[in-house]
Amino acid sequence: MSTASKFDMCHQVSKSRPPGAAGWQPPRPKMSGVGRGRADMINRYRTITLLASAATLPLGAQIAFAQDARPADDPVQVSGGLDVIVVTARKRTENLQDVSASVSALSQAELARRFDSDVRDFASASPNVIIDDTQQGPGGVAATTIRGIGVADVEKSVDPAVGVVLDEIYLGTSSGNLVKAIDIDRVEVLRGPQGTLFGRNAIGGVINLARSRPTDELTGKLRATYANYDTVEAEGLVSFPLTEWAAVKFTGAYRQSDGYIFNEFYNQDGQRSEFTALGVQLLLNPTPNLELSFSFDDQNTRQDPPQLHNLAKPSDLFCAVYGQCRVDLTTPQSGDRYVSVSNGPLNKNAFFDMNLGIARATYDLGSDLEVNYIYGRMETDEGITQDFDGTPLTLYDTDRPAVYHQDTHELRLSKGGNGPLTFVVGGYYWDSAYTIDLVSYIGFAIPGTILAIPQTVRQTTKSYAAFFEGDYKISDRLTLTLGGRYTHDKKTSGVNDYGFGPNDNLDNPEEADWSKFTPRASLSFDVTEDVMIYGLYSRGYRSGGFTGRPTTENTAKTPYEPETVDNFELGFKSEFADRRVRLNASAFLMKYKDKQEDVDVPAPTGTGRENRTINASSAELKGIEIDLTARPMDSLTFNANLGYLDAKYKEFIADTNNDGILDDNSGLALRRAPEWNWTLGATYEIAVGPGEFWVSGDVHYIGAHEISFLNNPSLRNDGQYLINGSLNYQINNTQISVFGRNLANEDGWTIGYDVQGLWSYGAARPPRTYGVVVTQKF
Structure with missing residues (x-):
């Protein structure tokens, strides 16, 4: 492919997108508009940036799917304006x-100038998003x-409501x-149900991550970090060609920290961790029309069990009988x-090991048609003995060894080009299973005695889906989008519990299946070349299943049903002031039906x-979201977003x-649903001496x-101001x-759980952290 033809491909991505800088990719012919994304973007990458942050992942952990059209050190700009951002939110x-x-x-x-630790730090980039540990x-x-x-919820029986997708592979557990x-190229946050293209268990939205690809010349990056709490991090990436049609990339990461919790019982640091990661990706172009990619990542975590805090109120058993009480309403x-x-x-003594293998094949059929096949396999092995009561006594501890695997296959046909019709059509298959050999250590039932209560749960999931989404240009300005996905899920659940006696069903599990159609329709109109308005309807579906922590036989064998969300949305996208200002906004109404509620109740x-x-x-959620980016001068950039959310139960009976009485719980507030949230950030850069200096903050x-589910006032969060900043040369x-996170030292809760009548527990967000980072590219 000639350099000129690569530039032609760039122009086809968007009418506002200028030619990009030349870069290498194993030879490929001109691709269709839908499928050319990965090749287009790679053609512009002459360097691979290893985005590091205060943590690391072997999976090439974060990959972001919203990417700039050029490398971080050479962004594409339009007339001195904002960088053009390319996304693959619709698999095109x-x-x-x-x-x-x-x-x-x-x-x-943007990612290259941030100091993100993990996916939690991306929450500030989007309105109405909260990500906690x-x-x-x-x-x-x-x-x-x-x-x-x-x-x-930690149980793998509980499907996520927001999908996290890594290199086009959906990660199926929390x-x-x-x-x-680590090794992040692009990040997209898709808000609202994504049931058509991403399928089940994406009713809230999707966080789409994508990693860099191998390069045609020797390139790489090393990053070393030292931060408070004796945190040491090292990350590296190297990429080079093997032949004219093959290239390879290696990544590695290491992190160790003494943690930010001090344990008074043992008089030592109480949340130490050590993390290692290795990854490799091979990229092949054996023929002009065929691209093959293979990657494998291995990550290993060794850590102290997370430290939970006891907030038992005076009427709770742990306080009234055992004297283990909170200090006051909000103090553990x-x-x-x-x-x-x-x-x-x-x-x-706690560990979490994960392997992820991904294979991709892309074939250009010509005539703007392209076939993609993506296979992914993830395996995890974990174990932890954790004190859930958070007291100096052994009242409620657990030992939770578990194994999990998932296999996914996706085959899709895409049509791009400049004609009136573009589309994506495909099929999807999911197969997963997990087993947990839980032992609960109960010290509150018989004073002076600790009961060890074992339970094994094994669950499997198989899912089949077919999907379609297409755009039809009714006119040069008006585009109609229609799509739909049909999904069929089948789950099994077996339990071995001494409490069930002869009715244990580990080897003869219960079965249940569900089917659902999730449509999508939108109409968009280009008011001008730089202003677009749209209306959207979409539906999301979260699968039914079986409870993963049953105590009674009835609960173990009775499945719960799926839940759905219908989203109605109006919005606009705009750029103005010579494309130095980008303003996007939307208003939405979402109707939540058959909402799954996890309740903790006494059992006999x-x-x-x-x-x-x-x-x-059932619930109703409505709100407004605004995204703003402005570059009033070449040296100064502002970023802001604003979210308003009115989330209420419509009915909750x-x-x-477990007292046998149906109560009206409709007055409860939904969790992690603040009425207001916003971010305001800025970056100022200037040439100083032989280099460049910039300061960033938000x-x-x-x-x-x-x-907490029951809206426990001890676990309620007031408004929090999370302040981050960095000085760079x-x-x-x-x-x-030099960077700092949570500079105001906010200590809001990230988890709160009420074990009714016994105690409540919680854990706080990481406190103020700061450190020094040295990055070397070659």
Whole structure:
């Protein structure tokens, strides 16, 4: 392919996109508009940036799917204006401004100047997004909420409500979903149901991550970080060609930290961790029309179990009988949210190991048609003995060894080009299984006695889907988009529990299946070349299933049903002031039906507690979202977003305490659904001596919100101002930075859980962190 033809491809991505800088990719013919995205973007990458942050992931952990049209050190600009951002939110390559949906994106250039630790740090880039670590297991257990829709549970039986997608592979559990920020090229946050192209379990939205690709010359990056709490990080990437049609990339990362929790019971640091990651990607172009890609990543975490805090109120058993009480309404038993009194083991006995393999094949059929096949396999192995009561006594501890695997296959045909019709059509298959050999150590039932109560749960999921989405240009300005996805899910659940006696069904599991159609329709109109308005309807679907922590036989064998969300949205995309200002906004109304609620209730057997999932409620969520980027001068850039959310239950009639009485719980507030949230940031850069100096900072406000299901005031968060900043200096390929996160030292809760009648527990967000980073590119 000639350099000129590569530039032609760039122009076809968007009418506002200028030619990009030359770069290499194994030879390929001119690709169709839908499928050319990956090749187009790679053609412009002559260097691979290893985005590092205060953490690391082997998976090439974060990959972001919203990318700049050029490398971070040479961004594409239009007439001195804002960088053009290319996204693949609809499994096709488009200018962000041409997508008729709510999408926020971080370009490669923006990512290179941030100090993100993991996926949690991307929340500030989009309105109405909260991402927390539940601290309920090893390796990072995500509680991700978009527009007030999300889940916070460690059990793999609980499907995510927000999808995290890494290199086009959906990560099917909350465990391991806090992907580390390493080797990131693009980040997209898709708000609202994504049931057509991303399928089930994306009813709140999707966080789409994409990594860099191998290069045609020897390139690389090394980054070293030292931060408070004796945190040391090292990350590296190297890429080089093997032949004229083959290239390879290697990545590696290491992180160790003493953690930000001090354990008074043992008089030592209480949340130490060590993380290692290795990855390799091979890119082949054996023929002009065929591209093959293979990648494998291995990550390993060794850590102390997360330290949880006891907030038992006077009427709770742990306080009334055992004297283990909170200090006051919002202060845990230890007297400090960063001090633990837990007697759980602290010898880095918790581990989380993950392998991810991905194979891709792309074939250009000509006539703007392209076939893509993506296969992914993820395996995890984890173990942890954790003190959930958070006290110096052994009242409620668990040992949770678990294994999980998932296999996914996706085959799709794409049509691009400049004709009136473009589309994506395909099929999808999912196969996953997990087994947990849980042992609960109960010390509150019989004073002076610790009961070890074992339970094994094994669940499987198989899912088939067919999908279609197409655009039809009714006129040069008016475009109609129609799409739909048919999904069929089948799940099994087997339990071995001594409390069930002869009715254990581990080898003869219960089965259930569900089918659902999730449509999508939008109409967009180009008011001018730089202003587009749109209307959108979409539906999301979250699968039914079986409870993963049953105590009674009835709960173990009774499935819960799917839930759905219908989204109605109006929005506009605009650029003005010679494309120095980009302003996007949307207003939405979402109707949540058959909402799955996880309730913890007393039980007559086993541990005396039971977690049940019930379809007991409906809700309505409406709001406004605004994204603004402005570059008033070449040296100064502002970024801002604003989210307003009105999230309320419409009806919630259920027995939430197992007393046999149906109660009206409609007055409860949805969790992680603040009314207001916003971010305001700026970057100023200037030439100083032989190099470039820049300062960046942002304030991310999260309004008051509930964390616990029962809206426990002890676990309620007031408004929080999360302030981040950095000072940076770069000479040639060497960069030195000083950064700080959460500079106001906000200590809001990231998890809150009420074990009714016994106690409540919580964990706080990471406190103020700061450090020095040295980055060397070659």
